[in-house]
Amino acid sequence: MTKIVVVCGEKNSGKTxxxxxxxxxxxxxxxxxxTLKHTHHRHDVSGKDSDRHQLAGALGVVLVSPEGLxxxxxxxxxPCVEKIIxxxxxxxDFVLAEGYRSSILPKIIVDNDPNANPSNIITHVRNITDGxxxxxxxxxxxxxxxxxxxx
Numbered sequence: 001m002t003k004i005v006v007v008c009g010e011k012n013s014g015k016t017x018x019x020x021x022x023x024x025x026x027x028x029x030x031x032x033x034x035t036l037k038h039t040h041h042r043h044d045v046s047g048k049d050s051d052r053h054q055l056a057g058a059l060g061v062v063l064v065s066p067e068g069l070x071x072x073x074x075x076x077x078x079p080c081v082e083k084i085i086x087x088x089x090x091x092x093d094f095v096l097a098e099g100y101r102s103s104i105l106p107k108i109i110v111d112n113d114p115n116a117n118p119s120n121i122i123t124h125v126r127n128i129t130d131g132x133x134x135x136x137x138x139x140x141x142x143x144x145x146x147x148x149x150x151x
Contacts, residue, residue, distance in 0.1 A: 002085055002089055002090065002091075002092050002093065002094070002095055003093065003094045003095070003145075003149050003151075004081065004082070004085060004094075004095050004097060004105050004106065005022075005094065005095070005096050005097070005105075005106055005107065005108060005122065005145065006081075006096075006097045006098075006099075006100045006101070006103050006105045006106065006107035006108070007019050007022070007096055007097070007098050007107070007108045007110065008098075008099060008100060008101035008103075008107055008108075008109055008110065008113050008116045009101075009109060009110025009111050009113045009116075009127070010110075010111060010113055010115075013110045013111045013113070013127045013128070014110055014111070014126075014127055014128025014129070014131075014133075015098050015099075015110050016098060017128045017131055017133060018108065018110060018125055018128065018133065018141075019035060019096050019098050021133045021138045022096060022108075022138065022141060022142070022145075023035060023096060025138045025139075025141075025142055026093070026094055026142070029142075031093040031094055032091065032092045032093045032094075033092060033093065033094045033095070033096065034085075034088070034089040034092045034094070034095045034096075035095065035096050035097070035098065036081065036084060036085070036089075036095060036096070036097040036098065036100075037097075037098045037099065038097065038098060038099025038100050039099070050063050050072070054072065059073075059074065060072065060073045060074070081097050081100055081103060081105060094145075101113060101115050101116040101117065102115075102116075102117050103117060104117055104119050104120055105120060106120045106121075106122050106148060107120060107121055107122060108121075108122055108123055108124075108125055108141065109121060109123075109124045109125070110124075110125055110126075110127060110128075111124075111125075111126060111127035112124060122144050122145060122148045123140075123141060123144040125137065125141060
């Protein structure tokens, strides 16, 4: 079963830095890891072909390259994290979801985010202002994840 971990914090607190460090550490252990990024912004770069397709009226756009694909499908209401994971990450060991601070899912909170739902907290981590995380800090997070999920 896929284990879901939300990483939430204020803007520019280091969420992405933490997500990348945890993903790297989990994949080094041989685990299959995916990520989900919540955003309030539009998905595409203005003026690019896929953006032009959407502006012309395409209801869905799939970007395909030799390395992978990205799907843009508008929705009336935002799908929940669990539904996205069930559709796209069923065979993964872990999915780290960046954002989703109001979720009741298990979470790692960066810098004591005052807007995060206080339920189901795995751990708190420090704000990253210099882009650097000590490997010992990541190891501590992994131990807490292993304890939480009993793996």
